Amino acid sequence: MNAVPEALPRTAGELRAAGYTPRPIAREIHDNLLAALREGREAWPGIVGFSRTVLPQLERALLAGHDVVLLGERGQGKTRLLRTLAGLLDEWTPVIEGAELGEHPLQPITPASIRRAAELGDDLPVAWRHRSERYTEKLATPDTSVGDLIGDVDPVKVAEGRSLGDPETIHFGLVPRAHRGIVALNELPDLAERIQVALLNVMEERDIQVRGYTLRLPLDVLLVATANPEDYTNRGRIITPLKDRFGAEIRTHYPLDVAAEVAVVRQEAELVAEVGEPLLEVLARFVRNLRESTVIDQRSGVSARFAVAAAETVAAAALRRSALTGERPAVARPVDLDAVPAVLRGKVEFEPGEEGREVEHLVHLLRRAVAETARERFAGLDLRPLSDAVADGHLVATGERVPGSEVLAALPELPVLHEVAQRAGVSADEPAGRIAAAVELALESLFLARRLAKDTDDTTTVYGE
Missing domain, CATH: 3.40.50.300 (P-loop containing nucleotide triphosphate hydrolases)
Known part of the structure; x- marks a missing residue:
């Protein structure tokens, strides 16, 4: 004043x-x-x-x-x-x-x-x-x-x-x-x-x-x-x-499209690390999936604050990895999405009879959001060279203690990786963490399309044949 x-x-x-x-x-x-x-x-x-x-x-x-x-x-x-x-x-x-x-x-x-x-x-x-x-x-x-x-x-x-x-x-x-x-x-x-x-x-x-x-x-x-x-x-x-x-x-109503949902998150969230546009789109679609799901009590609604809190959680996971690995800058990657269901399940109300299956439902809807985002981002792009490289023995490990440079080092030099990064809004001269976030999104989409396998333990996820 x-x-x-x-x-x-x-x-x-x-x-x-x-x-x-x-x-x-x-x-x-x-x-x-x-x-x-x-x-x-x-x-x-x-x-x-x-x-x-x-x-x-x-x-x-x-x-x-x-x-x-x-x-x-x-x-x-x-x-x-x-x-x-x-x-x-x-x-x-x-x-x-x-x-x-x-x-x-x-x-x-x-x-x-x-x-x-x-x-x-x-x-x-x-x-x-x-x-x-x-x-x-x-x-x-x-x-x-x-x-x-x-x-x-x-x-x-x-x-x-x-x-x-x-x-x-x-x-x-x-x-x-x-x-x-x-x-x-x-x-x-x-x-x-x-x-x-x-x-x-x-x-x-x-x-x-x-x-x-x-x-x-x-x-x-x-x-x-x-x-x-x-x-x-x-x-x-x-x-x-x-x-x-x-x-x-x-x-009033919730945002009518993904772009509006992303704009709300960008405006309201206090992010402690970089969260790229593709991951924000994943979270926006995740929230929209929740609002359409029959297992969620739609009378109580799914607040826009859920998407904001989800983005802040993903950013916090990226910052924690940055502290553990020394990677700079701290950049969120798809692996950080795993923190969302367990942390935020209390922010939505489920229909009676779904007790004990809350995290299962959230994981399913989150994976669907990842698949939808990847399908839109990589539409028309042939990801076969990437899946073939992994099948030939170039296994890719990621997790809370794996920096982006190691994710990229696990793969051979492939033209498709530059195209994947470009589709995610990242240029070739940007830090490894940003490029790795785009590559992980492509790998996760291949897993969800059943073209790659994925093994996960407490701290590490490995994409392979």
């Missing part, structure tokens, strides 16, 4: 003279989104795979000024998408300095601020709030109370001598404190139904009720939420009046 610009007005009088008239939050987002669309600016940084599906729907909802609920399985980027909404707010907005809520200096709403504005007039001090401070997020856990969201009577203020009917005895909750901002409720169905009722007035009448009396506060908030469709449609955990008050219900 940058420092507040010195040229901005510091009193209500200066603000009025500069033409800063109050603008509703929905109108502010409407204007800024419309400007971004007209100028061709990126309104949704970091959002991958939604450009033709989710984003047009969301943009229409925001231009209409609607509160929004995003429906989707876990790991589809719902929260990430909501957080980008803050970028559609003005960078700086004026608020009454010292006020409990973020009230506009020319439009106070609480009794205390109205009184201060009347007493100070044009000398009412103005502070400036950055747009990042106007986005409020709450995980809707079952123990969330009305006091957390809306507010409650503050016993300290009552003890100071105020009566219970005095509006100034209220300690405001999260929603009023987000006045002139965005409130995001994650996993909305997890809110108890009696707590959901407390949001009804906020969303429609824009006032709040605390302990039996009503405060007519013209709250100005954009309410957005996320929900799992299973909870939302089948268990009915969002009460009907609340569903009715959301102007837009938008379904």
Whole structure:
């Protein structure tokens, strides 16, 4: 966050003279989104795979000024998408300095601020709030109370001598404190139904009720939420009046193609070693196979975080080998994929009856992903010279203690190896580890096509006839 610009007005009088008239939050987002669309600016940084599906729907909802609920399985980027909404707010907005809520200096709403504005007039001090401070997020856990969201009577203020009917005895909750901002409720169905009722007035009448009396506060908030469709449609955990008050219900989805899945992994994963594009494609196809498998509980979904964690695991395996062998740089190879099923089997839910076979299913789907990736990468390429060389006694050993140079040294000089590397996006003058990763992918594809044998022990894999 940058420092507040010195040229901005510091009193209500200066603000009025500069033409800063109050603008509703929905109108502010409407204007800024419309400007971004007209100028061709990126309104949704970091959002991958939604450009033709989710984003047009969301943009229409925001231009209409609607509160929004995003429906989707876990790991589809719902929260990430909501957080980008803050970028559609003005960078700086004026608020009454010292006020409990973020009230506009020319439009106070609480009794205390109205009184201060009347007493100070044009000398009412103005502070400036950055747009990042106007986005409020709450995980809707079952123990969330009305006091957390809306507010409650503050016993300290009552003890100071105020009566219970005095509006100034209220300690405001999260929603009023987000006045002139965005409130995001994650996993909305997890809110108890009696707590959901407390949001009804906020969303429609824009006032709040605390302990039996009503405060007519013209709250100005954009309410957005996320929900799992299973909870939302089948268990009915969002009460009907609340569903009715959301102007837009938008379904999210997992990446629709391999390229989008790879882009998500590239963007989100913190890789401690090089993981080439072919291996990322393997992991992307692996995740897509999981989402289509009948042995996986598709109601819980297979999160995009699974692919990210898988890529990070493969990179970690490569870094470990680099430390053991001294090879530099650390480059992931297909042998590192063996670490994925055992480490990540707890991140997916299996159908009943599959107990004890989880790793077996994961290994099968991972091998299928390797075969699909190799088939696409090496389409039209004759790998017979490579299989013949191995059959003639050039056995290739690989594993967690085998550097890439040894993998390449086990094979004779073959023109097909240069073509394999080229298909994998590697040139002949690159480090041995990168070339070895491409060669291993070709060897594994020959094994999966039953044109080579493979023997594996705890640390070493040998390709042979």
